[in-house]
Amino acid sequence: MRTALFPRAALCVALGLALSPAFAAGKPAMLDKWTGPFGGVPAWDKVKVSEFEAAFQAAITENRAELKAIADNTAAPDFDNTIAALEKAGGALNRFYTYFGIHSSTLNVGDMPKIESALAPKQAAYGDEVTQNAKLFARIEAVYNAPEKAKLTPEQQRLTWLYYTNFVRSGAKLDAKQKARLSELNQRLASLYTSFGQNVLFDEQNGYTVLDEASMKGLPADIKDAAQRAAEAKKLKGKYLIANTRSAADPFLTLSEDRAAREKVWRAFIGRGDMGGEHDNNKLITEILELRYERAQLLGYKSHAHWRLEQEMAQTPERAVALMEAVWKPGAAAVARDVAEMQKLIDAEGGKYKLAAWDYRYISEKLRKAKYDLDMTEVSNYLQLDRLREGMFWMAAKLYDLHFSQLSNVAVYHPDVTVYEVKNGKGQHVGLWYFDPYARDGKRSGAWMNAYRNQERFNGEITTIVSNNANFVKGKDGAPVLISWDDAETLFHEFGHALHGLLSDVNYPTLSGTSVSRDFVEFPSQIHEHWLATPEVLNKFALHYQTGKPIPAALVDKIEKAATFNEGFRTMEYLGSAVIDMKLHLAGAGPIDPDKFEREELKKLGMPEEIVMRHRTPQFNHVFSGDGYSAGYYAYLWADSLTADVWEAFEEGKGAWDENVALRFRKNILSVGNTVDQAQAFRNFRGRDVDTQALMRKRGFVEAEKTAGQ
Ligand SMILES: [Zn+2]
Structure with missing residues (x-):
């Protein structure tokens, strides 16, 4: 997400x-x-x-x-x-x-x-x-x-x-x-x-943190290597460089034992776009909000949010806010429980400090180990990028009879990019999939999918060309690239977007593939994250990078048991961003001071002080580097309510690989693009409107509430 x-x-x-x-x-x-x-x-x-x-x-x-x-x-x-x-x-x-x-x-x-x-x-x-x-x-x-x-x-x-x-x-x-x-x-x-x-890109490329070896304690060899190579590239001999991007900062914050270094890396990362000087985004945000409000008024809408949501599945800001509010309370309660446990852990180890935002990932990782005996770095040893890519192909074959094979005769824009042909079970051409997995200068952070060409047939048969993009760090001398569980989920997520494009079966390009409403488009992607965690994919494709042995059943079992661990954190860091986005676009005529607005609103909402927004306002590219997700970051939660409900449809059937459910999912959701109203498309698949309780169950909020009430 x-x-x-x-x-x-x-x-x-x-x-x-x-x-x-x-x-x-x-x-x-x-x-x-x-x-x-x-x-x-x-x-x-x-x-x-x-x-x-x-x-x-x-x-x-x-x-x-x-x-x-x-x-x-x-x-x-x-x-x-x-x-x-x-x-x-x-x-x-x-x-x-x-x-x-x-x-x-x-x-x-x-x-x-x-x-x-x-x-x-x-x-x-x-x-x-x-x-x-x-x-x-x-x-x-x-x-x-x-x-x-x-x-x-x-x-x-x-x-x-x-x-x-x-x-x-x-x-x-x-x-x-x-x-x-x-x-x-x-x-x-x-x-x-x-x-x-x-x-934001400027601060990501220039706001890196330079550290000594002592600060790298706790980090696995591949991350240390990458940090050393990054420092060498800047002629910083004997040093370690942590880039100011999510893919570099998150693992460091999760694993570094050096609390002061964690704070340094954390401050750089949450300070992107907010450092004063010529690359500061605050003034830009104030102006963007004023102009968006004026535009909405000109077009006859109460606010930018009302204008944006009219065509979405949610239709009104009120309905989007209602869903966010429904999740806020159980999310915050889960965080409070987790924080109490984490503080106990800190105290027990003799740490004389109160859990701060830069400790959250690190201590929660320790808590995960303590509670579930689950070490995510151990899991990463089984998560090789190349194998997981094969795993995604296997999933696409099993669910949708799509078959991927690498091409060598199609030109690429960078040597890191590879191209695959996609065929159906009858051997017919379906489309092309470009894969651009590695970080480099000039590439924006995160992961995304885009379509180079949409499927259409009203004027001759045109097939889809899609791409998946990510920011993994290349292995040293061609060594296998090991990725985190979160990144593996992201890989499957983006591949879900690609499948949505590839399975499009419509006549007109404007209605094709992923050209659906924003709060719906994340649902076909999110649901594919679920197949990563199936024993079938893990046993075949989560292979140890040294021994080649599949991930042990006991480890998979632990992953399953810990499935909703830290869901409070994930929910609240996301919700903080989603609610502020919506409130900024409902606030009316400005001027708005974004830093102050963010601070005061989060306080009013009761944002846990140990958690910072996933995207703070000055670096919120989703919302301010285009209209795309403005007043629309809620879309991931909205879509997840659909995802959770549809996953339950598989579980009610024969499970993750139920052919009939997959076929109905493909027919009613993945292939129809925007030819059907999205609420109707959902109904066509599920036979009813979405049950948002499925989302609560998925995030472990229903049981937690029950336990808390006992
Ligand atoms: Zn997505």
Whole structure:
């Protein structure tokens, strides 16, 4: 749940506006139609960073011409000449955004940050130009209101509704003066989002902590090695460098015995974007919140949160808040119980200090060992990245009859990237899966999935191209990469997003794969985390990196018994972020001082003082480096309520590998994309609305409540 879909900023991409035919000479080669196998693949060799600006201009020129042809059509507007025509448009622009997105998220070095800053407002302006095109909107509206709409297929009707709604929500019905102001707001916001993300990246790359060997006590050899190599790369001989990223900070905070060093690493990590000076994000947040509020008012909504949630499964901020409140109390109670136990442990060991935020991961790990005799570093010895990847493939074969095989004839944008072909049980091509697992300079932290190409078939069979991205640290001299249990879950999570894209079976690209509401899209990913913990996957793929022996049954048993251990911490560090996100976007007209707001609201809410928000406001990329998850971080909890309920459907059947349940899950959820209303899709699978008690059971809050009450 730490992960996000790759945010594709441009509205035109979300709307599937695209273009293709002949274009004047001199356009950058990166806009060329993809050629080669599988209906064409991205041509990375044609991408020159220096041509991004020219390519964008050429792509929108081409797109303008095509949209003009649709808008100026003298025939009466109908589905084919308007909606379907829009679905066919935008090829060059989509290709531009695929390449540009890869470079801004995984190769953001050299001139790239500058180019990104220069292009962000222009991209926003073009999005507005499209949605504010009165002639085009008039045709969409005519199709939407025409009685003939009833004769279209349900999928076509939904697509028409979606175009109409997206245009209206983007200001198509405003007057000229309002439209101009809206566009100003969107352009300014786009610049602020870019600066925000770049500031966080700056602090992640420059805010590292340099330590002596003594501070590395408690850390396993592979982490020590990586820290030593990172220091050597900065010419810091004999030192150890802990990068200011989650994948480096979390293991250190979990394992380092040096309390002072833990505090140092913790402060650097939670201080990202909040260090004062030119890379501080606080002023940017204040302005973003003010502009978002003004935009919501302009569009006729009470707040940014109301505008954002209208199209989500939750529909209103109130329903999202209600779910968060329902979980808050049991979550905080679980933390209080855990903290009391941890303090006892500290006292028993003669530590004369009160548990602080930088001790939480370290002491809770000790508590896990004490209570369950479970050592997660021992577990990591069985979690080899390459084997787990094979485990995911095995899961996909068993559940969905999908088969992965590595290709060597498809170009990549970096030598670390590998490409796999995906086929179904009949040997037919389904799509491509790109895997970019390792951290490097210029790659944003975390893990995510994105689609290079959506599945569609209304205009010929087009197959999916998706990618999974992560930030694992490469092994020394090709040694196996050992990852944590949390990271293994993340791996399966992102692969779940990929499967959602690969199993798409729809006609129109705008409705394809993961193009569903934000609070639904995390559910197909989260549910796949569950299969990691099945004995079948662990026995076959959790193999010791030295002996090759499968993980002992006794260890698996302990993992199962400790399944809800530390759930209070996980819930509260997440909820702190989710509630603050929502409250910031319900707070109305500013100005808001984010540091003060965060401090005071968390106090009012009764946030346990031993836990800090998973993403503090000044580093909250989900919310402030784009509109993507703004007033939307709650989505992970919402989706988890669906996940928990659907997992129980497997358990009510023959268990994790029940073929019939998997088939129904695929048919009703994974393959339908956005062709069905998401609440209805859930109902189609489960036969009823979601039971949120399943979430309480999953997190161990129901039993804990009972015990506490006894
Ligand atoms: Zn996700």
